[in-house]
Amino acid sequence: MDLTPLVDNFAYTVSNGQAGKNVTLSEENYKDYLKSSLIKNGFLMAVLEFGSMNNQMRDMKRMSEELIALIDFETEK
Numbered sequence: 001m002d003l004t005p006l007v008d009n010f011a012y013t014v015s016n017g018q019a020g021k022n023v024t025l026s027e028e029n030y031k032d033y034l035k036s037s038l039i040k041n042g043f044l045m046a047v048l049e050f051g052s053m054n055n056q057m058r059d060m061k062r063m064s065e066e067l068i069a070l071i072d073f074e075t076e077k
Contacts, residue, residue, distance in 0.1 A: 001033060 011020025033039050 001029075006030070 005021075005023045005025060008021040009023045009025055012022050013020075
């Protein structure tokens with residue numbers, strides 16, 4: 001199954017139109033997949049994992065910026 005339209009639609013929806021594409025999804029293309037608990041649980045786990053990874057990346061960015069500020073402070077002495 002080509003998930004591109006589904007991903008584009010999801011990105012568009014969660015970003016309030018700032019990302020992805022406003023794609024019309026046909027039930028006919030996805031109805032068999034949405035009946036599968038395995039696939040639905042896989043999507044859920046991906047969403048949860050990406051949320052966790054995004055938080056970790058924000059923390060890493062903040063720590064990197066703090067480290068750069070400390071290095072700049074030390075090199076200015």
